[in-house]
Amino acid sequence: MSTILSLRDIWVEYGDKIVLERVNLDIAAGSFVSIIGPSGAGKSSLLRLVLGQEAPTRGRLLLDDQPLTPECGPDRGVVFQRYSVFPHLSVLRNTVFGLECAQAPLTARLFGARRRAAEQEAIAMLEAVGLGDSLHLMPAQMSGGMQQRLAIAQALIKRPRILLLDEPFGALDPGIRADMHALITRLWRDYQLTIIMVTHDLREAFSLGTRVLALDKRRHDPHAPHRFGATAVYDLPITRRPPLTGDEPEKAPNIITIDDLGNNWEGQA
Amino acid sequence: MRWVNRHVRRSNRFALGALPVLVLVLLYLVVAAQRHAVDPNDKILPLPDAMVRAIATLISQPDPLSGRLIFWADTLASLQRLGLGLGIATAAALLVGLVLGVLPPVRATFGPLVTGIAVIPPIALLPMLFIALGLGETAKVALIVIGITPVMVRDIAAHVAALPREQILKAQTLGASSWQIMIRVALPQALPRLFHALRLSLGPAWVFLISAEAIAADVGLGYRIFLVRRYLAMDVIIPYVAWIALLAIVMDSALTLLSERLFPWAHGGAR
Numbered sequence: 151m152s153t154i155l156s157l158r159d160i161w162v163e164y165g166d167k168i169v170l171e172r173v174n175l176d177i178a179a180g181s182f183v184s185i186i187g188p189s190g191a192g193k194s195s196l197l198r199l200v201l202g203q204e205a206p207t208r209g210r211l212l213l214d215d216q217p218l219t220p221e222c223g224p225d226r227g228v229v230f231q232r233y234s235v236f237p238h239l240s241v242l243r244n245t246v247f248g249l250e251c252a253q254a255p256l257t258a259r260l261f262g263a264r265r266r267a268a269e270q271e272a273i274a275m276l277e278a279v280g281l282g283d284s285l286h287l288m289p290a291q292m293s294g295g296m297q298q299r300l301a302i303a304q305a306l307i308k309r310p311r312i313l314l315l316d317e318p319f320g321a322l323d324p325g326i327r328a329d330m331h332a333l334i335t336r337l338w339r340d341y342q343l344t345i346i347m348v349t350h351d352l353r354e355a356f357s358l359g360t361r362v363l364a365l366d367k368r369r370h371d372p373h374a375p376h377r378f379g380a381t382a383v384y385d386l387p388i389t390r391r392p393p394l395t396g397d398e399p400e401k402a403p404n405i406i407t408i409d410d411l412g413n414n415w416e417g418q419a
Numbered sequence: 420m421r422w423v424n425r426h427v428r429r430s431n432r433f434a435l436g437a438l439p440v441l442v443l444v445l446l447y448l449v450v451a452a453q454r455h456a457v458d459p460n461d462k463i464l465p466l467p468d469a470m471v472r473a474i475a476t477l478i479s480q481p482d483p484l485s486g487r488l489i490f491w492a493d494t495l496a497s498l499q500r501l502g503l504g505l506g507i508a509t510a511a512a513l514l515v516g517l518v519l520g521v522l523p524p525v526r527a528t529f530g531p532l533v534t535g536i537a538v539i540p541p542i543a544l545l546p547m548l549f550i551a552l553g554l555g556e557t558a559k560v561a562l563i564v565i566g567i568t569p570v571m572v573r574d575i576a577a578h579v580a581a582l583p584r585e586q587i588l589k590a591q592t593l594g595a596s597s598w599q600i601m602i603r604v605a606l607p608q609a610l611p612r613l614f615h616a617l618r619l620s621l622g623p624a625w626v627f628l629i630s631a632e633a634i635a636a637d638v639g640l641g642y643r644i645f646l647v648r649r650y651l652a653m654d655v656i657i658p659y660v661a662w663i664a665l666l667a668i669v670m671d672s673a674l675t676l677l678s679e680r681l682f683p684w685a686h687g688g689a690r
Contacts, residue, residue: 203588222591238607238684248593258599265690288684308593
């Protein structure tokens with residue numbers, strides 16, 4: 151499988167606080183990478199790097215072998231835990247927005263035939279995420295799960311190279327969450343997406359991902375807790391993929407390999 | 420039952436709200452009547468019939484000098500100044516506030532200037548305005564604009580800057596440019612706030628209008644109040660003040676209603 155995203159010796163520092171150190175990763179096209187780790191281990195920092203919200207202090211990010219500019223762009227879609235949709239736009243207009251921005255640089259609005267074409271495309275996308283009946287609702291009238299469905303449709307209509315999910319299902323109740331797991335799995339397969347998902351939910355990480363990255367600090371100095379950053383201490387490829395229907399709870403990963411860097415836990419009292 | 424849990428039904432709310440107003444009116448009438456019992460020519464607390472007579476004259480009888488119906492001429496002149504001032508201030512606040520809120524470099528450059536202007540008491544600038552712009556309409560409108568714009572600009576800028584970061588990032592991942600984010604993401608969400616800021620600015624705007632009219636004008640609600648003060652004409656002043664209050668309440672309610680109609684999503688939608 152071809153590499154779509156490469157991180158080369160990435161360091162992220164805020165002042166003298168080191169968040170990430172020596173992160174080297176290659177993300178294969180079509181993979182579903184779950185990132186887990188304790189709070190403060192730099193999961194979100196890593197996601198912000200890939201998103202382009204922040205630049206690394208050192209190191210390089212390559213998307214399709216091209217260096218990433220530290221700015222968000224339409225090649226990387228994102229769904230946050232909250233606030234991903236525009237509260238002043240209806241479901242349909244939220245989804246059309248991405249098409250309007252590309253096609254109408256000055257007004258960011260489409261009219262006539264082009265508008266109808268864009269709306270058709272958006273409606274197809276909304277039907278794929280199960281919002282075909284809710285085209286004219288406002289986000290405030292929808293449940294959290296529906297809002298996340300909308301956020302996913304909004305992102306996918308741009309056909310991003312990578313879809314980034316920042317605890318996308320963290321605020322949903324368990325039943326809805328299971329539905330969303332089935333949805334994202336189906337979309338991942340149907341649209342051949344590459345997904346990077348940050349989550350706190352280990353079960354979610356293992357049941358959805360084809361690869362699980364655990365971030366943590368490899369070394370810890372009790373007198374200067376900020377002086378060491380986190381990196382990928384475990385890198386576990388998961389072979390699952392008999393089609394996940396959503397109701398089978400979790401499958402024990404068939405293979406767990408611990409990457410050669412990831413097992414030096416000596417000194418961790 | 421705790422008082423924090425005692426909710427008033429809608430039908431009772433009007434009656435409850437009217438109660439203090441009625442009490443005040445009643446109190447006024449009692450005191451005024453007492454004073455008139457002592458001195459039938461008392462001018463300080465006129466009785467309603469005196470007020471009605473005085474205002475009726477101003478409403479319906481042309482002024483012998485100018486030939487105008489004074490009450491309506493005053494109202495028109497004041498509303499015109501107020502409307503112009505509020506209009507210019509609102510447009511400026513939206514434009515500047517939006518740019519300041521969305522573009523960090525602009526905020527860093529002009530934010531301190533706006534803050535600096537906002538802390539100057541506008542009345543202190545009134546002499547400068549009169550010197551620079553003359554005693555005509557321009558100076559009065561300018562006072563209102565200078566008085567309320569900086570506060571509105573800061574409010575809009577702060578509101579736009581406080582939009583969830585996620586929304587701005589999301590818009591960028593959808594391919595939006597700075598300009599597109601400004602007109603499609605920030606502007607629509609700034610508009611309800613603009614209405615709110617405008618409502619809050621109505622009070623100060625009236626203050627600046629009356630001040631400017633008190634100092635240099637030949638027509639206007641504030642001018643009239645300060646003019647007839649020389650004759651202790653409380654029978655004109657009190658109805659004029661009530662009229663100003665009424666106008667302000669109508670404007671406030673109209674803005675609220677308009678905002679709810681135009682931006683239902685910003686007002687909790689279907690609750």
